[in-house]
Amino acid sequence: MAQDVHNMDQAERKLSLETATSSPVLKAVRTVPVEKAASLETLIRGSWAPNAVYSLCRLGVPDALSDDPAAATSAADLATRLQCSGPCLLRLLRLCAAYGLLVEVDHTGKDETVEEYRAAAAVGGGSSPLGPGGHAGFATRGADADGAGSSGAAAPAYGRCTAAAAVTAGPDTAAAGGAPMRCDGDGGDLVMREEAGEQLLERAGGAGSSAAAGCPPAGKAPTPADAPRRAAAPVCRERQSGFYLTDMGLMLRESHPSQMRWLSLMLGLPGHYLSRGYLYDNVKEGRMGFEAAFGCDWYTYVASHPLEGTAFDKAMTATSAAAAQTVANAYDFSRHSTVVDVGGGQGLLMTAILHNHPGVQRGYVLELPNVVAAARRLGQRGLEKLHYVEADFFKPFPVSDVDCIVMRLVLHDWPDAEAAALLRHARGALASHGSARLVVVEAVLPELVTPGVGPATVQQLEFDMGMMLMTSGRERSLSEWETLLASAGFRIEAVMGPPQVKVTFLVAAPDRP
């Protein structure tokens, strides 16, 4: 009979795997070390990071949270300001704090350690009032050491939790949908634990300690005399004063020049997030996952979804910032008089080219009408040479006799047939003199993926999945780039740039100028 591996501990699982592999029936099956199962589980579960950061940004946490540890805020206070669920926000903040990059918990307060809590509880005659885990950010001020604030506020009734529910969360917690504590008041030892974002005070066994821990027996209403006892066992005190933003978290603020917030919004909004659920359909049917999910292509979709459209355009700009300088510095655009950035987004790369190469006389950004409108609203002051041109790059370009065409992260959006069509239009727009060039800035995949490829290659392969799902596009190896470019009349002259994701660039010349 099949064993239930979910209920086995690691040793049992290993044994079971070994038994299975020594069985004559299964002898072809290799022994799999248990650690590999753990790695596989990690891979399967994946990371919550994109969704967590997206939610953080969408809620407005980076703008509401201080970056000063001294001004750390409880989740409950923050939730009140942001009008969201305190317990849920607490859990989200804890996860982000665990990721260790965006948010930290202030540990500098004077609050007691777990041991001190236990000692305090023992002095008061109770045991283990604090359950596993801290409870940072809960506004549990009802039982400060001096007893102040442990009001006999109307106790919410939770099952058998009656009188002692007077040990409630502070007033701000309630406003934030916070966590009143519950307790069984029938004489067992009391421990706190967390469940569904709430702190629970519950009976762990033993007798007679509940009152000492602050809970009168069930059915007995709290009396003023209960207050000092609650104070003696400080089950309700915050251990940590709250959360604050790290330097990296600061970059997620709306006003931060890096604009990285938009990348997290783009990746967390339905267009990107839901289409991942269609990976199977994409592979099974060869049909673009995005279209299976939304019934249209990505660019049609963003034209009628302004938040996603804006997030996409700004995310492109945000992730282009470093690359724009790299590209503008690494290739000598000053050899050309007219440069066109096809699908150039909001014009960041063209701006860098014009700044770095005063010899360039005119810079054009060819883009879809909605992107051009948004880019014009942004405005690039002092750049008279920069022109935004509405265009559909699947039609002949509205510019001609161009010295240099640059395309960054445009061709990877499209399958070979469309990419070749686009390239033919580019070929048609280039001047016929011998120095006209096409500069393609894209990732270059290895020809062969060997074991132990580095994180940059893994990232490229992940981008490849994204392209497949979102636009039927693809990342390409050098030989694939050669074939594609040749099909539109170009030959690669040079492969330049650091071997990093998306900043390798291919300089191509028309094969018959």
Ligand SMILES: C[S@@+](CC[C@H](N)C(=O)[O-])C[C@H]1O[C@@H](n2cnc3c(N)ncnc32)[C@H](O)[C@@H]1O
């Ligand atoms: C992946 S983004 C790259 C943007 C920019 N080159 C960069 O590096 O940040 C592709 C760009 O192609 C533009 N685009 C898509 N379809 C287009 C079309 N048919 N005609 C013109 N531009 C188009 C999109 O608006 C988008 O800005």
